[in-house]
Amino acid sequence: MSRSTPLRGVHERLGATLTDFAGWQMPLRYGSESAEHNAVRTAAGLFDLSHMGEIFVVGAQAGEALDHALVGHLSVLAPGRARYTMIVNETGGILDDLIVYRLDEDRYMVVANASNYELVARELADRARGYDARVTDRSDEYALVAVQGPRSAEILRGLTDADLDELKYYAIVPGVVAGAPALIARTGYTGEDGFELFVPNEHAVPLWEALAVAGKDAGLVPAGLSARDTLRLEAGMPLYGNELSAAITPFDAGLGRVVRFDKPGDFVGRAALERVAANGTTRRLVGLVARGRRVPRHGYAVTREGAVVGEVTSGAPSQSLGRPIAMAYVDEDALDKGGLTVDIRGSQEPVDVVDLPFYRRSK
Amino acid sequence: MSTIPEDLSYTKEHEWVAGLDDGLTVTVGITAYAAEQLGDVVYVEVHPEVGSTITAGDAVGEVESTKSVSDIFAPVSGEIVEINQAVADEPSLINSDPYGEGWLFRVRVEGEPEDLLSAAEYAALTSGES
Numbered sequence: 001m002s003r004s005t006p007l008r009g010v011h012e013r014l015g016a017t018l019t020d021f022a023g024w025q026m027p028l029r030y031g032s033e034s035a036e037h038n039a040v041r042t043a044a045g046l047f048d049l050s051h052m053g054e055i056f057v058v059g060a061q062a063g064e065a066l067d068h069a070l071v072g073h074l075s076v077l078a079p080g081r082a083r084y085t086m087i088v089n090e091t092g093g094i095l096d097d098l099i100v101y102r103l104d105e106d107r108y109m110v111v112a113n114a115s116n117y118e119l120v121a122r123e124l125a126d127r128a129r130g131y132d133a134r135v136t137d138r139s140d141e142y143a144l145v146a147v148q149g150p151r152s153a154e155i156l157r158g159l160t161d162a163d164l165d166e167l168k169y170y171a172i173v174p175g176v177v178a179g180a181p182a183l184i185a186r187t188g189y190t191g192e193d194g195f196e197l198f199v200p201n202e203h204a205v206p207l208w209e210a211l212a213v214a215g216k217d218a219g220l221v222p223a224g225l226s227a228r229d230t231l232r233l234e235a236g237m238p239l240y241g242n243e244l245s246a247a248i249t250p251f252d253a254g255l256g257r258v259v260r261f262d263k264p265g266d267f268v269g270r271a272a273l274e275r276v277a278a279n280g281t282t283r284r285l286v287g288l289v290a291r292g293r294r295v296p297r298h299g300y301a302v303t304r305e306g307a308v309v310g311e312v313t314s315g316a317p318s319q320s321l322g323r324p325i326a327m328a329y330v331d332e333d334a335l336d337k338g339g340l341t342v343d344i345r346g347s348q349e350p351v352d353v354v355d356l357p358f359y360r361r362s363k
Numbered sequence: 364m365s366t367i368p369e370d371l372s373y374t375k376e377h378e379w380v381a382g383l384d385d386g387l388t389v390t391v392g393i394t395a396y397a398a399e400q401l402g403d404v405v406y407v408e409v410h411p412e413v414g415s416t417i418t419a420g421d422a423v424g425e426v427e428s429t430k431s432v433s434d435i436f437a438p439v440s441g442e443i444v445e446i447n448q449a450v451a452d453e454p455s456l457i458n459s460d461p462y463g464e465g466w467l468f469r470v471r472v473e474g475e476p477e478d479l480l481s482a483a484e485y486a487a488l489t490s491g492e493s
């Protein structure tokens with residue numbers, strides 16, 4: 001039996017195509033996913049992300065507990081700021097990628113993926129043992145509504161008392177939005193400026209409707225998971241289950257920078273990750289742009305002169321580039337030699353390796 | 364509820380066939396229901412060239428959307444006499460006009476056509492799926 005967010009009725013009224021995602025009935029698209037994608041790049045999109053998990057870590061040693069539990073250095077994070085980080089297992093494999101918000105001195109909110117948050121909550125509770133820190137999974141109490149796109153600040157401004165000009169990228173502040181008590185974060189997964197609004201479930205529908213009305217003239221449209229996926233792919237952001245898994249370390253994913261060996265004390269996965277960092281990796285996550293119009297997709301082999309040299313993790317037609325794009329793990333040797341192809345249903349289609357991200361917003 | 368024109372025939376694989384009653388040459392496309400399921404179509408290819416012979420049930424092409432790729436199956440046997448270049452250049456025609464400008468190819472039918480579905484039968488099939 002799949003679960004529904006508090007906004008399911010709204011999505012149905014809007015005529016959304018619903019899809020099962022990590023056990024949740026979520027809007028895939030409301031109309032044309034390309035139009036939704038383009039609206040986020042040029043105006044703004046409204047997303048229901050209530051399937052995400054919110055885990056609170058509270059106590060005098062909350063920061064130290066997170067330093068031990070995660071690969072990042074969270075105890076030095078300033079109150080009101082956020083950080084992208086990961087939780088790994090003892091062998092350095094990624095259990096989830098996370099955004100951790102420090103709400104105040106002794107209170108953190110860990111936002112985890114829908115598919116993983118129950119595991120993350122259990123692991124955090126386990127790893128926080130012995131610290132003065134209490135771990136509470138409050139995912140069932142919170143809805144998450146995101147406004148993403150260049151016009152999102154202008155849309156939100158009229159609905160809140162919070163000073164959005166003072167709210168930097170990767171920061172969070174409590175405030176009231178359209179009458180709803182909210183945690184207002186300037187974070188997202190689209191490559192655009194935008195906000196993520198965490199509100200108690202009962203406020204989700206009125207908040208959504210107030211945003212839809214306030215954003216109408218600015219071109220705000222509801223946007224589904226299909227647009228979210230192509231937006232994050234263009235922005236070069238990894239998706240757990242595609243680019244990231246327990247078989248992958250942060251270094252394989254090109255995200256070694258999130259692993260903070262310089263923090264004091266041991267942390268889960270440190271010894272394994274130090275070995276990976278010292279030995280280097282033989283495969284690397286890269287961006288691919290197809291020369292043709294056929295799309296390299298998740299699971300397709302990357303080939304070179306007929307030999308398999310890698311695997312596509314995500315792929316889609318790119319609105320912003322006008323051609324198909326993909327992320328893939330490819331052997332370093334093959335990257336040095338060049339001349340890569342992707343096996344698209346039996347046909348070897350040429351691709352070019354490019355730096356990530358594919359798309360970067362203009363300031 | 365997507366439209367299902369009364370005067371067309373259909374396959375379980377969501378193709379439509381027009382002109383079966385009129386004679387030898389039929390037009391083939393994919394249904395509005397299929398187009399809605401796919402989402403925005405970004406690439407269409409019909410593999411055989413004009414003049415090739417196809418057999419009902421063969422995979423003869425593919426249609427790609429943002430999220431997925433699907434085979435196009437031949438609904439009838441015969442010779443391909445025309446392929447819609449406009450839809451290859453502008454695949455979104457499948458979303459905007461699946462029964463009109465979004466047609467895929469024309470076939471000169473050979474032999475008796477396979478069992479195709481009526482509009483009512485196809486409506487029953489798709490209401491069961493959604």
